[in-house]
Amino acid sequence: MPPLVQLPTVPRAFYNRDPRIVGRELLGKVLLRREGRALLAGRIVECEAYLGPEDPAAHAASGKTARNAVLFGPPGYAYVYFIYGNHWCLNVSCLPDGTPGGLLFRALEPLAGIPRMAANRHLEPSQLRLIASGPGRLSEALAITRPRDNAKDLTSPKSDLRIVDDGFRPDAIRESPRIGIRKAMDLPLRYTIANSPYISAKRP
DNA sequence: TTATAGATTGCCT
DNA sequence: GGCAATCTATAAT
Numbered sequence: 001m002p003p004l005v006q007l008p009t010v011p012r013a014f015y016n017r018d019p020r021i022v023g024r025e026l027l028g029k030v031l032l033r034r035e036g037r038a039l040l041a042g043r044i045v046e047c048e049a050y051l052g053p054e055d056p057a058a059h060a061a062s063g064k065t066a067r068n069a070v071l072f073g074p075p076g077y078a079y080v081y082f083i084y085g086n087h088w089c090l091n092v093s094c095l096p097d098g099t100p101g102g103l104l105f106r107a108l109e110p111l112a113g114i115p116r117m118a119a120n121r122h123l124e125p126s127q128l129r130l131i132a133s134g135p136g137r138l139s140e141a142l143a144i145t146r147p148r149d150n151a152k153d154l155t156s157p158k159s160d161l162r163i164v165d166d167g168f169r170p171d172a173i174r175e176s177p178r179i180g181i182r183k184a185m186d187l188p189l190r191y192t193i194a195n196s197p198y199i200s201a202k203r204p
Numbered sequence: 205t206t207a208t209a210g211a212t213t214g215c216c217t
Numbered sequence: 218g219g220c221a222a223t224c225t226a227t228a229a230t
Contacts, residue, residue: 085210089212091211181211
């Protein structure tokens with residue numbers, strides 16, 4: 001297996017599709033972060049699709065604003081927002097320019113840079129499943145913020161935040177209702193790798 | 205201009 | 218299981 005940094009970056013065309021397709025196929029891919037000379041990485045084990053006007057739970061549902069503009073732009077870009085006065089959440093835009101949609105990254109299986117990620121989370125490196133099992137935790141582990149990362153191109157091999165494919169394919173994928181929303185709670189748009197111990201704790 | 209809900213987390217009982 | 222923390226976007230006055 002070549003080093004993580006030499007793996008192929010997932011191309012823009014991958015994201016130029018319905019988030020419900022992209023979400024399923026994103027499971028197992030590797031999110032890479034360069035922090036100075038350090039390399040941080042984790043395998044995507046949980047994500048959620050957010051659609052357009054037909055999805056009342058989506059930020060894009062109420063129209064384009066300065067905050068959510070990335071969701072309306074071309075596919076493959078980072079949409080980062082702040083929630084509950086405490087946490088940053090990372091999404092990737094999907095569908096062509098002008099059509100809103102995206103995926104929320106909810107949990108990673110830590111792969112590389114574990115001591116650094118644990119330090120970012122004020123944890124011991126042994127507390128593996130607390131490092132990135134939740135959207136706020138994931139962002140804190142990778143030091144993701146809106147000022148630093150919003151609108152960043154996740155498909156550029158030179159980007160300090162990107163997604164690569166190491167060939168791993170999950171044995172089984174689970175679809176379930178999305179977490180933490182008050183609207184459209186019945187839609188099964190949450191995707192997890194079945195039996196992964198690294199998904200966020202609420203509900204299997 | 206003020207109010208409130210929110211794609212969460214961690215600490216309390 | 219309950220709830221405070223703490224900021225922002227948007228809705229309501």
